[in-house]
Every structure is written in structure tokens, then in C-alpha cells.
Amino acid sequence: MADFAPREHLATHDIVNQPPVPSDEDWLTDDLPLREALSHQAPAWVPRRLAALGRAVGSQRLQALGEAANQHPPRLRLFDRHGRRLDEVEYHPAYHALMHEAFDHGWHAVAWQEEGRGGHQAHVAALYLLTQAEPGICCPLTMTHAAMPVLRQKKRVMAHWGSRLLTWGYDPRAHPSDDKTAVTLGMAMTEKQGGSDVRANTTYAEVADSDRNGAWLSGHKWFCSAPMSDAFLTLAQTSDGLDCFLVPRFQPDGRRNPIEIQRLKDKCGNRANASAEIEYRHAWAQPIGEPGRGIATILEMVQQTRLDAAVAPVGMMRQALREAWRYSCHRHAFGRPLAEQPLMRMVIADLALEVEAGVGLGLRAASAFDGAASGHDHERALARLLPTLAKYWHNKRGPGFMAEAMECLGGIGYVEETPLARLYREAPVNSIWEGSGNVICLDVLRVMARHPESIEALMSELKAAHSQQADFDRALAELEQALTAGDETMTLRARWLTQRMAQTLQAALLLRHAPTAIAETFCRSRLGHDPSPAYGVLPADAPLAAILERITS
Structure with missing residues (x-):
């Protein structure tokens, strides 16, 4: 038998044609659509205060905490060792660390401490970023924030709980509130x-x-x-x-x-x-x-939570878009990077448009809350309607968005080691929470009937962008006609009506504030004669390079 000479290297393959290991990033600095929307709609102090959060969320430390919190879900402890009821839920240390990141910096309180001065915009922008670390912590963050308008309705309750709610800090102990700040x-x-x-x-x-x-x-x-x-x-x-x-x-x-x-x-x-x-x-x-x-009392809270439920899916979309684009830039197929393949560029550009439109609408709804707090009737009218429109439409777009982003990565996108599988499972929750689709659309009809000034305010916003793009003008005329229909027709078309109001407002905001390449392509693909329900179907002459270069800066 011939002598066997062992090979020097036992590895069967080298790791090539894969994206590099992630490093710490700044997810505010590299989010050009968010920074631009803040510059148009928010006071200058808001992005300054968000700066540290952007660096934290983009760090590998917080990304690892989000992954660990999902791998180790909470456990129920009903009794102690002696049989006494505890009724406590135990969370992994990663969850508590993420809660500290949110509450120790006052993101649950900023809307009320800076109310009327951009506080609501700061809150939703922070929620958008924190969602990209771990959406699970945003539920208690949102509810703690949203409780304030209800607490204000009774002085004795507000006196005890209000100052504790506004305190920057997180105390997970199961102790009486008198023992906690x-x-x-x-x-x-x-x-x-x-x-x-x-x-x-x-x-x-x-x-x-x-x-x-x-x-x-x-x-x-x-x-x-x-x-x-x-x-x-x-x-x-x-x-x-x-x-x-x-x-x-x-x-x-x-x-x-x-x-x-x-x-x-x-x-x-x-x-x-x-x-x-x-x-x-x-x-x-x-x-x-x-x-x-x-019901009227609790709706003061629900209106706030709906705005957060409208913004969270946009944060998840942004995270999925970043993953898909990063992978495409470093993965080669058929002789060139995926990011240079025409169909892949078409898909990712379409996803990028959706994120830009969602960021703009979410911040505009938040600015309406701040305007309402300052006593502006136009903003108060918008604040009744915009969170509901955004909550419905952003969540309807979310699950398909996650599936498309997952597909950009291929098989590895379907594996739990990437965040896309987690985001895909997470995508429906905000659509269901605080009113599923039909409930939301019926609420839109209720607002229209009880507060016609809200529709007047919306149409005023839309008409500010009139004559800037043909597809937008046609969609606006179609919407105006639809609003004259009878009650039975309006009910049957409530989903279409809600979708169209949301999309036309997204388009109006892009026409007023975004680069022409973004606004024009959004209007043509969403409001044109034959819009596709699937992502990746943009006009053949769409300026893909101009759209894609804005994904990261």
C-alpha cells in the first residue's frame, strides 16, 4: 500500500464571495433620508440629541443584544419555591440592557418634556432607530410614552405617576411604585x-x-x-x-x-x-x-400608540434594506456584484423608495402632534388622521418588503443567523396591534364623518404639491372624486381610500422635499396608470443610480 502524504491544509474551502464581518456603524449618519426629513420637519436640536443613539444602535454591541434577546425569550414564574404567587416574567439580561438604552436616555419622555417643540418628532425618530436594535423593547417604550395623555385626565393619578413616567431611567424590579423613581x-x-x-x-x-x-x-x-x-x-x-x-x-x-x-x-x-x-x-x-x-379616555393613548405602530415598520424596513444592499454590494454572481445586476438594482431601488416615503410620512404625522400641542388648528386636524393612514399603509407594505429583502440574500436570508428571518416574523405585529386593517379603515371613515376639517387639512397638504407631477395630479383628482361617494360606497372602498390618501401624501411630501429622481419615480410607480403590487417593478427609465446612492451615505 502506498504511503499517504497528508495535505498541509485541512480546510476544504476558503471563505470568499461573502460580505465582510460587520463593524460598528452610525445608523443616523448613514441614513440620508432620515437626516433630510429631520432637516425639513424637525428643530435642529432633534438630530443633535439623536446622534448618540444612532451610534449605539449601529454598534455590534446593541446588535448582539437584540439577537440574544430573541434567542432567549422571557419565561413565566408563577410561584416561588414555597408556593407563593409571584406572577413575574423573567427576561434575559440582553433585554434589560436594551431597555436601559431606551429609558435611560429619556426616549419615553421626550415627547412630553419637549411637547410642541419637536418632542414628538424626536420620540418617533428614536423609536425608528431603536426598532433596528430590537422591536420587542419598543412595546413598553411606546405604552409608557403613550400613557401620559390619559394620566393627565386625573390630577391625583398624574401627581403620583406623572413624575415617575417622565424620569429618565429603567427599574425592572417588582416593587411598589412608592419605592421607585x-x-x-x-x-x-x-x-x-x-x-x-x-x-x-x-x-x-x-x-x-x-x-x-x-x-x-x-x-x-x-x-x-x-x-x-x-x-x-x-x-x-x-x-x-x-x-x-x-x-x-x-x-x-x-x-x-x-x-x-x-x-x-x-x-x-x-x-x-x-x-x-x-x-x-x-x-x-x-x-x-x-x-x-x-373608550374616549383610552383613545387618547391609542392615538399615540398608533403613531408608533406606524413608524416601527419603517424602521424594520430600513434595517432590511441595509442588509440587502450590503449583501448585494459584496456578493458576486455571473461575473459581477449583485449590486450591478439590473434586476437586483431595480428591486433594491424600489425598496429604497418605500423607506424614503415611510420616513417622510411618519415624521410629518409626528410634527402634526407637536403642532397640535402648540394650538395650530390645521395640525390638530391632521393629527387626528395621519397616524391612522400611516399605521395602515406602512404595515400593509411591511411583510412583502421583508420577503423581498430576504430573497435578495437567497438561502442565507432565510436562516436565523441573519436578521431578515426575525424581521419577517416581526413584520405583521404592528399591523394587528392597535387595530387590524379593517378596524383602522373604519376609523378613517369615522374621522372623516366626525371631523371633516381633517380631510380639508389633508387636501390642503396635497394641493401644496399640485402641478409638480402628472401622475400625482391625476391621483389627486381621482381622490377628490372618490371623497364625494355615498356612505355605502365609501365603506366598501375604505381600504382603497385609506391606501390612496396615504400614498398621495407620501408623494406630496417627496415632491416638496426629496430630490426629483426620488419623487418622480415614486409617483410614476405608485400613482401611475398600472402600479404593480410587487416590489421591483419600476419604470424602465427609472434613475436607479440616483436612488441607490442614497441608501447609505
Whole structure:
């Protein structure tokens, strides 16, 4: 038998034709559409304050924390070793580190501490960036932020909880609020038998006295978001009708409030964040708002959470776009980089247009909130409508966007080691949360009927871009005609109407603020005679190079 001579190198292949190992990046500096939108719509202090967050989110440290928080989802601990009820959720240290990143820098409080001066724009821009680290932390961030308009409706509640909500900091301990300077707030509204129809809720409250200083709640909630929050806003039936209540984790005497966690939901995505079924077993609560006006009271919170649910998917789109473009620039096929292949350029340019349009609409909705706080009637009218339009449309575009970005990477995009699989599973959650598609579109019709000034304000925004592009002008005329239809037709076309209002406003903002190549191509591909429902179908003469060079700067 011949002697066998071992080879010097045992490796069977070299690692070639793959993107380089990621390094620390600045995800504000390299996000040209975001920086431009901020320069057009926000005060100068907003991007300055966001600078450190952009560097943090783009760091490998925070990216690794986001991955770890998903790999180690929260665990439910119902009892201690002696059988005493705990009703606690344990999170991985990575989750807590990400929560510190958000709360220690005041992103839950900035909208109220700088209200009317760009605070809402700062909040949603921060949420857009934080989503790209881990969307799961944005749920408690959003709810804590959004609770303020409800707390303001009762002085005694505001006096105790308001200062704690505005404190920069994160304290995850399960302690009475008197022992904490910083708190998080959650919400629990949905019940099995009602879903979006909260008037069908069966949870009931026994109000303690005529001054409404306390109440005792009994009932089941099918979804409780962020169950380790220090208090929850919830709805319950009283003799006056459906009322709104604040239910703290601990009673005034320091004992645990009997809020029993029955189980954690095993969700499609949003793995790092816990969602639970809970039971109020004669739990102490504080009434908020006018008797029998619980829905109107809680809608003050929902309006805020809907804006965040409109912006979060755009942040996820931006992260997916970055991954697809990075891979395409470094991966070669058929003799040249994917980024030079005509069809790949067409797809990624189309994805880039969607992100630019989403960033513009999200920030415009936030600026309407700031304008409303400053007393501007036009902005107040827009603030009633824009979050709903953006929430519907951005989320309808999200799942297809993630699938297309995943396809740009091929097989490796479908593997959990890349963030695209995680983003794909995450994409539907904001579409469902705070009202699924049909509920949102019906709310648009409700706003149109009750607040016609909102449609007048929207049309004023759209007409400011009139005569700048033929497809836009035709879409605007078509929209004006559709708004004159009867109630039955409007209901049947509510989805089309909501989509078209969102898209035409996106187009108007791009026509007014974005480079011509971006605005013109967006209008032709979205508002033209034969728009494609799929990504990657732009006009053959679209200025792809001008669009693609804006993905990173």
C-alpha cells in the first residue's frame, strides 16, 4: 500500500464571495433620508440629541443584544419555591440592557418634556432607530410614552405617576411604585369574546365611593402587553358603562395586587417582548376620565400608540434594506456584484423608495402632534388622521418588503443567523396591534364623518404639491372624486381610500422635499396608470443610480 502524504491544509474551502464581518456603524449618519426629513420637519436640536443613539444602535454591541434577546425569550414564574404567587416574567439580561438604552436616555419622555417643540418628532425618530436594535423593547417604550395623555385626565393619578413616567431611567424590579423613581406602563384591553369590540368586555369594576378614588376589578384580559409593567391602563364595566382604570402591580398598602398571569403567548414574532393572558381577581384600581367614557379616555393613548405602530415598520424596513444592499454590494454572481445586476438594482431601488416615503410620512404625522400641542388648528386636524393612514399603509407594505429583502440574500436570508428571518416574523405585529386593517379603515371613515376639517387639512397638504407631477395630479383628482361617494360606497372602498390618501401624501411630501429622481419615480410607480403590487417593478427609465446612492451615505 502506498504511503499517504497528508495535505498541509485541512480546510476544504476558503471563505470568499461573502460580505465582510460587520463593524460598528452610525445608523443616523448613514441614513440620508432620515437626516433630510429631520432637516425639513424637525428643530435642529432633534438630530443633535439623536446622534448618540444612532451610534449605539449601529454598534455590534446593541446588535448582539437584540439577537440574544430573541434567542432567549422571557419565561413565566408563577410561584416561588414555597408556593407563593409571584406572577413575574423573567427576561434575559440582553433585554434589560436594551431597555436601559431606551429609558435611560429619556426616549419615553421626550415627547412630553419637549411637547410642541419637536418632542414628538424626536420620540418617533428614536423609536425608528431603536426598532433596528430590537422591536420587542419598543412595546413598553411606546405604552409608557403613550400613557401620559390619559394620566393627565386625573390630577391625583398624574401627581403620583406623572413624575415617575417622565424620569429618565429603567427599574425592572417588582416593587411598589412608592419605592421607585422610574416606571413603565402597559395596557390590557382585549378580551376573548370581544377582540376589537371592546364594548363587549365583561371585566367589571366595583367603584369604592362617589369621589371615584378607587375601585376593585374582576375579569380576564386576553392580551396584556408587557406584563411586568408597574401599572396597566384597562377598561371595565361599571354602572355608568365602560370606564377606564389604572391598575398598579401593587396596592396602596404595598401588597401585591391580585393580577394573576395565566400564561405567556407563544407568538409568531416579537419574541423578546412578553404578552400575557391575565386575570383580575378583585384587583385595586384608580378610575380615570369621565364615568361611562372609558373608550374616549383610552383613545387618547391609542392615538399615540398608533403613531408608533406606524413608524416601527419603517424602521424594520430600513434595517432590511441595509442588509440587502450590503449583501448585494459584496456578493458576486455571473461575473459581477449583485449590486450591478439590473434586476437586483431595480428591486433594491424600489425598496429604497418605500423607506424614503415611510420616513417622510411618519415624521410629518409626528410634527402634526407637536403642532397640535402648540394650538395650530390645521395640525390638530391632521393629527387626528395621519397616524391612522400611516399605521395602515406602512404595515400593509411591511411583510412583502421583508420577503423581498430576504430573497435578495437567497438561502442565507432565510436562516436565523441573519436578521431578515426575525424581521419577517416581526413584520405583521404592528399591523394587528392597535387595530387590524379593517378596524383602522373604519376609523378613517369615522374621522372623516366626525371631523371633516381633517380631510380639508389633508387636501390642503396635497394641493401644496399640485402641478409638480402628472401622475400625482391625476391621483389627486381621482381622490377628490372618490371623497364625494355615498356612505355605502365609501365603506366598501375604505381600504382603497385609506391606501390612496396615504400614498398621495407620501408623494406630496417627496415632491416638496426629496430630490426629483426620488419623487418622480415614486409617483410614476405608485400613482401611475398600472402600479404593480410587487416590489421591483419600476419604470424602465427609472434613475436607479440616483436612488441607490442614497441608501447609505
